[in-house]
Amino acid sequence: MDTSNLRIGVILGSTRPRRRGESVAGWVLDQAEHRGATYELIDLRDHPLPLLDEPAAASTGDYTHAHTRIWAAVIARYDGFVFVCPEYNHGLPGALKNAIDYLWAEWLDKAAAIVSYGNGEGLRSAEHLRGVLSAVGIAHVRPQTTLSNRADFDGYTATPNEHHEHGLATMLEDLELWAGAMREVRAQR
Template sequence: MTRIAIVIGSTRPGRRGTAVARWVEEAAGRHPAVKAGEATVEIVDVADFGLPLLDEAAPAAFGQYSNEHTKKWSEAIASYDGFVFVTPEYNRSVPGALKNAIDFLYNEWQNKAAGFVSYGVQGGVRAVEHLRLTLAEVKVADVATQVGLQIFTDFTFEDPTNPMDPGAVTPGPHQEPTLNKMLDEVFAWAGALKPLRETAAA
């Protein structure tokens, strides 16, 4: 069975990422591979791990972790075959918390697949461009199809003038088919890369 983590990349109070990740999880539950028991998806929230700014003395490639928070993060990420990263766009890039979380590890990311669900005024697409470069360095195979949720068309707000209103995720009708196509690619790549993961583990 292919295990996919939906990684919430923002840790900001009042973030929209939690609602977006729940939409991804719910919609993914309707995907044929998930319904058939061939794949599972579950949310992994960076905020739950309490990662400080990178505080390991040894480079991540050595896998010699001295801190308990790193070991817990390592164990979680190592258990998955691929990822769907949920990220907003902060100043044309990803949140610092997500970049920091990626930098904590190295081998745990390798030979796995990744897709992206971004959100923001511009749909978060520029954040994903940066994220693709970072993940390439840790040998994650990113798929082409991505979901970009627009703040003004894919969310509904009780009070649009209130910047603290996270809004409800109400994706347009085209978004779930795009998500399904992305998941098709993530599942396929995760499966194709399995022999490399097994060789590395051996």
């Protein structure tokens, strides 16, 4: 399958002032640089969405606020996503959940992969995120990449090893295949 025309957004799911996610997202983008698809950073800090303030449900597509229309236009451009997701108190960050909740059609029938990190490698946040992604119609690939705050960082800098690089490559390969397939599904809808 030709993946050269696929666009994948790498969503940095933390907005904290000091966050490990910047380093993780940078690593993902570096590893994806020579792949067929185009990978681009989507930093939630660049899209400061207030707590969900749209009067209508996202499934209606009736977006009344400019910040929602801008966010919708950003997400609509992509065929798939890599969610870089920390674990906060056994779940995903509120800013990420809020950003997902704002939209529906822009997520529908797209593909996603998850890179999680935390004290427990972000496994609980990734499982929480999978349920949220399913609810908005995103097909998420099974492989995921996990990083431990204790073993895979030097302070706030990610230090993934060869095992992580191999796992990420496998995950991105699956993501690109699914993103291409889901593009066909969207065309049929």
